Amino acid sequence: MDSATSDATPGPAPDVTPDPGHGPSVAGPRPQLATTADNGLKIVVVGGFGVGKTTLVRSVSEIRPLNTEETMTRAGEEVDDTSAVGTKTATTVAFDFGRITLDAHNVLYLFGAPGQERFWFLWDRLFSGTLGAVVLVDTRRIADSWYAIDRLEHHGTPFIVACNDFGGPAHTEAEIREALDLGEHVPLVECDARDRSSSKYVLITLIEHLRTQVARATPQALQETPV
Amino acid sequence: MSPRRTGPGPLSHRDESPDRLYTVTGGRTRSGPDTPFDLVTLVVTESEPAPGMQSEHAAILRLCRRPTAVVEVAAELGLPVGITRILLSDLLDTGRISARHPRTQAGGPGGYRLPDPDILEQVLVGLRNL
Numbered sequence: 637m638d639s640a641t642s643d644a645t646p647g648p649a650p651d652v653t654p655d656p657g658h659g660p661s662v663a664g665p666r667p668q669l670a671t672t673a674d675n676g677l678k679i680v681v682v683g684g685f686g687v688g689k690t691t692l693v694r695s696v697s698e699i700r701p702l703n704t705e706e707t708m709t710r711a712g713e714e715v716d717d718t719s720a721v722g723t724k725t726a727t728t729v730a731f732d733f734g735r736i737t738l739d740a741h742n743v744l745y746l747f748g749a750p751g752q753e754r755f756w757f758l759w760d761r762l763f764s765g766t767l768g769a770v771v772l773v774d775t776r777r778i779a780d781s782w783y784a785i786d787r788l789e790h791h792g793t794p795f796i797v798a799c800n801d802f803g804g805p806a807h808t809e810a811e812i813r814e815a816l817d818l819g820e821h822v823p824l825v826e827c828d829a830r831d832r833s834s835s836k837y838v839l840i841t842l843i844e845h846l847r848t849q850v851a852r853a854t855p856q857a858l859q860e861t862p863v
Numbered sequence: 864m865s866p867r868r869t870g871p872g873p874l875s876h877r878d879e880s881p882d883r884l885y886t887v888t889g890g891r892t893r894s895g896p897d898t899p900f901d902l903v904t905l906v907v908t909e910s911e912p913a914p915g916m917q918s919e920h921a922a923i924l925r926l927c928r929r930p931t932a933v934v935e936v937a938a939e940l941g942l943p944v945g946i947t948r949i950l951l952s953d954l955l956d957t958g959r960i961s962a963r964h965p966r967t968q969a970g971g972p973g974g975y976r977l978p979d980p981d982i983l984e985q986v987l988v989g990l991r992n993l
């Protein structure tokens with residue numbers, strides 16, 4: 637399937653190479669969901685290659701991160717058609733994901749997705765219905781995340797920025813905000829994607845940010861109306 | 864060295880020809896204009912595999928005895944999501960599976976819709992309990 641992947645990625649599974657040795661990888665059979673599970677939710681983790689997307693997903697996921705792929709046309713339509721794969725109009729993108737059972741009904745899926753410009757026409761469709769996004773940033777390579785942030789802003793998808801500490805020179809929050817041209821309202825946190833509680837905190841920060849957005853979008857009068 | 868160039872992933876179909884995928888779907892190319900399967904739609908088996916059933920269909924029915932998201936089905940079967948949706952449509956049409964769709968409404972094309980506040984509370988509670 638050369639034509640399926642040549643346009644999309646340097647190799648058949650570019651962003652999902654297993655790198656055992658970090659985080660609590662889950663051994664044994666895949667834990668199953670409760671029979672009551674009935675509501676799947678999505679969060680997207682975007683960022684450049686090697687920034688720690690898979691690591692973050694793994695550190696909070698109850699399953700070992702799995703990977704799969706989706707084929708889309710340039711127009712952003714999903715392609716179920718294997719013959720279209722041979723044409724220049726189809727692109728295959730690989731992504732990995734993990735899972736968190738939240739309660740008896742809700743199951744959260746975390747998708748790790750490469751943030752390169754050439755992948756972005758896919759995401760609108762692939763991740764429609766997502767709660768929000770985490771942009772992972774390596775402060776040594778800040779420019780890698782510019783495009784992802786542009787795209788999320790354009791699409792109106794709420795996001796937070798999490799800076800992975802790779803031991804580069806320390807930057808102040810103001811410096812990072814300026815380098816990212818980040819609005820005041822966008823939360824910026826530090827994290828260690830290898831650490832479960834740190835990754836959990838990143839996700840909580842995103843959901844709290846969404847809650848703030850919802851409160852802002854709800855007219856005051858409505859909030860104060862007695863039931 | 865870049866970690867992204869270390870080689871192919873574990874998915875079996877990646878080494879296979881499009882012919883094999885064509886065979887899996889019986890040559891069909893689409894699961895319908897309004898495919899109801901989101902990536903996180905949870906699929907549940909309603910009837911056990913029957914003898915003589917296509918092996919991918921039987922594999923899905925075994926996998927989804929407990930709720931399993933579309934994207935997990937694709938990953939476990941080693942098939943692209945699009946092909947997986949076609950196979951799921953077959954099973955849904957014949958009543959062998961049911962589908963639990965996400966309650967979070969997707970925004971329109973290119974649009975985002977804020978989630979329901981109650982759902983956000985439930986997600987927060989779930990994450991804090993991790």
Ligand SMILES: Nc1nc2c(ncn2[C@@H]2O[C@H](COP(=O)(O)OP(=O)(O)O)[C@@H](O)[C@H]2O)c(=O)[nH]1
Pocket residue numbers: 651655658683684685686687688689690691692748800801802803827828829830866
């Ligand atoms: N120092 C440090 N290393 C990290 C962190 N997160 C990930 N890494 C390492 O960076 C490498 C690439 O991470 P990976 O998750 O595969 O990146 P991805 O390409 O974005 O999925 C791995 O060797 C990780 O162990 C972090 O927060 N701090």
Ligand SMILES: [Mg+2]
Pocket residue numbers: 651652653689690691732748
């Ligand atoms: Mg990765």
